[in-house]
Amino acid sequence: xxxxxxxxxxxxxxxxxxxxxxxxAVVGSLTPYWGVYLKSLGYSSKDVGFITAIIxxxxxxxxxxxxxxxxxxxxxxxxxxxxxxxxxxxxxxxLISHDYAWLVLVISCYTFFWHAVLPQFExxxxxxxxxxxxxxxxxxxxxxxxxxxxxVGLGLLFDFLPVRFLPLAILSFLxxxxxxxxxLKAVPVAKSAEPSKGxxxxxxxxxxxxxxxxxxxxxxxxxxxxxxxxxxxxxGYGYSSTSTGLLWALGVLAEVAIFLVMPKIMxxxxxxxxxxxxxxxxxxxxxxxxxxxxxxxxxxxxxxxHAVSFGIAHAASIxxxxxxxxxxxxxxxxxxxSSLGFGAGGALGALIGGFLWDHSASLTxxxxxLSSFAAFVIAFFGLHLKKSSAA
Numbered sequence: 001x002x003x004x005x006x007x008x009x010x011x012x013x014x015x016x017x018x019x020x021x022x023x024x025a026v027v028g029s030l031t032p033y034w035g036v037y038l039k040s041l042g043y044s045s046k047d048v049g050f051i052t053a054i055i056x057x058x059x060x061x062x063x064x065x066x067x068x069x070x071x072x073x074x075x076x077x078x079x080x081x082x083x084x085x086x087x088x089x090x091x092x093x094x095l096i097s098h099d100y101a102w103l104v105l106v107i108s109c110y111t112f113f114w115h116a117v118l119p120q121f122e123x124x125x126x127x128x129x130x131x132x133x134x135x136x137x138x139x140x141x142x143x144x145x146x147x148x149x150x151x152v153g154l155g156l157l158f159d160f161l162p163v164r165f166l167p168l169a170i171l172s173f174l175x176x177x178x179x180x181x182x183x184l185k186a187v188p189v190a191k192s193a194e195p196s197k198g199x200x201x202x203x204x205x206x207x208x209x210x211x212x213x214x215x216x217x218x219x220x221x222x223x224x225x226x227x228x229x230x231x232x233x234x235x236g237y238g239y240s241s242t243s244t245g246l247l248w249a250l251g252v253l254a255e256v257a258i259f260l261v262m263p264k265i266m267x268x269x270x271x272x273x274x275x276x277x278x279x280x281x282x283x284x285x286x287x288x289x290x291x292x293x294x295x296x297x298x299x300x301x302x303x304x305x306h307a308v309s310f311g312i313a314h315a316a317s318i319x320x321x322x323x324x325x326x327x328x329x330x331x332x333x334x335x336x337x338s339s340l341g342f343g344a345g346g347a348l349g350a351l352i353g354g355f356l357w358d359h360s361a362s363l364t365x366x367x368x369x370l371s372s373f374a375a376f377v378i379a380f381f382g383l384h385l386k387k388s389s390a391a
Contacts, residue, residue, distance in 0.1 A: 013139065015183045016125055020143035022176040023118060027143075028150030029170045030055065032230045032248050033158070036241075037166045039231065041098050049354015051107060052227045056350055058111040059343025066116035067335025076120040081181045083116030088174040094167045115343075117177070119334035124184070126322055137262035137315050144259060144311075148252040155245020163241075199329050203336065210382030211275075211320055215341035217375035218279060218313060221286060221368040223349015228357055228364070229289075236361060237293060247299060251306030258311035265312070266319065272383050274316040279376035282309035283369045290365025309372075317341075320385070 034055075038048045066083065070076045090113060093106035129135055154169060202208065233239040233247065258265075265274070285305040292298040317337060325333025349368065356364040 011128060012184060015180070016128065016139050017142035019121060019177065019180045019184070020140055021146035021149075022173050022180055023121075023146070024143035025146040025150040025173040026114075026170055026177065028147035028248075028252075029154060029166060029173060031147075031226045032151050032244065033154060033163060033166050035227055035231050036158075036234070037163050040163050043100070045228075045357045046354045047100065048231075049227060049350050049357070051103060053347040053350040053354070054104060054107050055111050056223070056343055056346035058108060059115045060339045060347065061343075062112045062115035063119045063335035063338045063343065064332070067119055067332040070120050070123070071329065071332055076124055077181070077184060080117050080120055080124075081178065083113045084174065084178040084181055087111075087114035087117070088171065088178060091167070091171060091174055095171075114174075115338070119338045122318065122334050135263060136318060137259035137311075140315070141256045141259035144252050144256045148249045148256070151248040151252065152245045155241045155243075155248075158241040199325075199332050202325060202329060202333075207383055207385050208324060210378050211317075211385075212336070212340050214275070214279065214375040214379045214383065215317060215337060216345040217371045217378070218282060218309075219341040219345030220349040220352075221282060221371040221375070222309070223346050223351075224353035224357070224364045224368050225286070225289070226346065227350045227353050228361070232289075232293070232361055247303055250300065251303040251310075254304045254307035255311040258307040259315065262311070262315045266315065271316040271319050272379070272385055274312050275379055275383065276376060278308050278313040278316070279372050279379060281305055282313070283372040283376065285309055286365045286369040286372065290362040290369065 034052060035048045038051060043051070066079055070079050073079075087110050090106060090110040093109075094103065096102070096106075125136065125139060129139075150169070150173070154166070157165070157169075203212075229248075230244050233244045234241070239247070282305070285302050285308075288298050288302045292302075321333045321337045349371070352367060353364050356367065
């Protein structure tokens, strides 16, 4: 039976929310502006794609290692604190040199520890929520607000200051992540009353394999968007940094709105159907961006679809992981979802974008669209969850 414990009396809503805010402020600094920053240093599109792929690629190994360690030691909060502190120190190396080999080394070390943080924090958040796990979106929305604050604020800043100030902004947010983690107390993960099954036995179920493969393809489709969207708008269509930031922010604002109503959506609709809609809508979104970006109205509409392509997708996926990987397997389950989707999928998408971008931006987004549609096909035929896994 699933955990039925109530939310603790002293539920630390703002302390949990502040962590998400600062964590995704880092994402909101890196995702839209990291490619622009590397371009300002003279790197090619392939270099940008490769270095960005490292950020995502270390997410393949690191979360699984830290998830295994957290489940074994039950020291999740300690891992979060140490991971965020070491990540901050490692990223400071960007200020020392802009040499290509040095950047590769620094980013590899930084992301190995940074990726220790979020999957384990998701477990802590869900542990605090207890049987009110539907409220997850109401906490996670502060991550979206943090992303939006960073992307708009830096967009305004970079219209007046060089983009080379970006590492200082990222370092500030990394320090705030660490300080935010100090405000929390560890909470034990509730034990499942169901017979314990091995982790690989849980993963090997056909529906979960299809879920993980579809998640991989969905995040692969996001790779070119996260890596090149800002360059696409600025170099291809002449948008300013402020306008680019506002377009990013519109997508995240739609994401915030959907997180606010996700408890009602999750009560009303099955997670499988939510994911099917997500995969199909995301395929349409990338096609519109790739072939209709000359019309601002289409770009605005495509950004509003971020509510579906990320917001609904992530909330539904977290629910599948929560309900399937219970008790002692929660950390590894969150890590596996993170590493295969955001890690392997995002890294491959960034690499594909790096090789295709100079040839054709539209073709790059077409490949992304086809990837998301492939996720839809796989989920349609293979994602048949048992009632106990979706409840």
